Amino acid sequence: MTDDRTATAVANNAAWCAAVCRAHGLPTTTDRYAWASPRRTPPYYPDLVTLDPDCPVDALDRVDAGPGCSVKDSFGTLDLTGRGFGVVIEATWLHTPAYDAVDDGWVAVRDATALAGWVDAWGGGTGIVVPELLADADVAVLARYDDGRVGAGATVNRAAGAIGVSNLFGADPGRAWAGAVAAAYRVFGRHPVVGYEHGDDLAAAVRAGLTPLSPLRIWLHA
Incomplete structure (x- = not known):
């Protein structure tokens, strides 16, 4: 089961x-x-x-x-x-139940200009996270600004009674998880948090307090 x-x-x-x-x-x-x-x-x-x-x-x-x-x-x-x-x-x-995440000053990206800066900081995301996503009431693009530039970011979505975190980036992933979750709660309210990771990013998520569950695989037709 x-x-x-x-x-x-x-x-x-x-x-x-x-x-x-x-x-x-x-x-x-x-x-x-x-x-x-x-x-x-x-x-x-x-x-x-x-x-x-x-x-x-x-x-x-x-x-x-x-x-x-x-x-x-x-x-x-x-x-x-x-x-x-x-x-x-x-x-x-x-997965983790709703918890008291540390608010690190993250904000929601609201327009195409700010999104372009977010995509540039993320790297490799040109043409993937597009401005049309900003109009989706169940999606938020989040950022923490350091000296006027995006220093960390994530996309979050509300569905299935949970908040999903994806495309998380930042120099300190553990800090980024906490900041992204706190910002997501401001946008969507408190819900369990879900996602998936592998390698070093998985280890960082576990250190940030998320519980590892079952494995998944991604297959590609070469």
Whole structure:
């Protein structure tokens, strides 16, 4: 049986992927087994996210499953090697109940000019986090400014009764987690916090107080 916390993290992340696709004018579909975009998603975003550990491999029929396609195997239960895919990332879902995060002066990015500065500080995000996202009532782009420049940032979304944190960056990830969560609470109110990370970023999230849950895999068709 899937841990309810993992199910929340998965559902929240699928909603975030859907929000990004909407901002790019891309259609999406959702059923019991998976969220999917029939057209290629922006870089770093999956074409399909499994929502059920029993999701069948033929869910790939809902997307353009050729070269460049990526799948977020939320429960690590798929074997896509026979369809030309390989695992590129093994990560871990994260969760923490609502808590008293340290307010570090983060603010919500409100316009395209400020967003351009955020994207430049993030690096590699040109054309992914676009101004259309700023109009989504369940999405916020957050930043901490140091001497007038973006020193840390994150995107957050409200869905499935939780706040999802993604695209977190900053010189001190632990400090960044606390600041981003405090700012998200000002925007959305207090909710459990979810996300996923791998490698050093996972270790930083755990140090910041998030609980590691079950693993996920990201598959890519080369």
